Amino acid sequence: MAKMRNVAGEIEGSKKAMNFCIKNHIPEVDIYYDYAGIENWARGIWKTNKKGTIEYKEFYNQVKKNLKINFMKVKAHSNNKYNDIADKLAKKALFNSSNL
Template sequence: MKCVVEGGGEYFVQIRTIYPTKIYSNSKGDRRIVVEGRPGPAEKARLISLWEEFNGHSFKGVNIFVDGSCRGQVSSYAAVIIENGLVIGMISGCFRDGAGMRNVAGEIVAVEKAVEFCLKKSITAVKIHYDYEGLCGWAEEYWQAKTPRTIEYRKRMREISESLSIKWVKVKAHSGNSYNEMADKLAKKALQECKMV
């Protein structure tokens, strides 16, 4: 292990493994991990799981992290599904957004695809981690659903809640939450690889 301390209390730790890994921290206590090389999805997910555990984040039960992205009329979605700290599913894709909802459309689809995944696996309770307030607001009916798509989403989430207990957890976008960042990158990758763009 190599440790380099820079001025102002900021530092990084480099760990030599099959995939060189650097842990960055600053005086505010913010930390992030950077894995070099090209670990496969399983190896990367395991490293992130260890990182979250190291940071004191214990994800008991089933946790879903969602995000969306857009370019022009095309939106993408991504969901990372964790069970007891291990990734059990990663879902992503793209579609043409006729409603003009941009990345919000992708985030809605991410929630819908993730809960469908959980229902197929007979999962009965989840925590959905989201950064766009409308996802919870429309589902829990404290935001007014005004467009056909948000009305449809609210109705679908109401139906799903009869079979699946959902707890909503707000996360700050781009704040270093590893699984949220993973969902963000998956959504962006889905958009880059999308044949509709």
């Protein structure tokens, strides 16, 4: 997802949370996001026209068969403590994976 650096971390974080729930038999998850694409690509509201968004939509379509996913919008850049932490972790994870 090199061409989607601005949202790649959020997409990967969402996928990891969904995978964690599937692997641990957790039936439902709340995905908090600040970038609308996280929900809109998954639900088919926005067109998926890049490799990363296509793969994310396909992943969501498979996972939703076994997991109830609730998308929860959080306002970006609003000093939300947990959103700020998530943004920092997503950037760190993306940076670390690109240096492997």
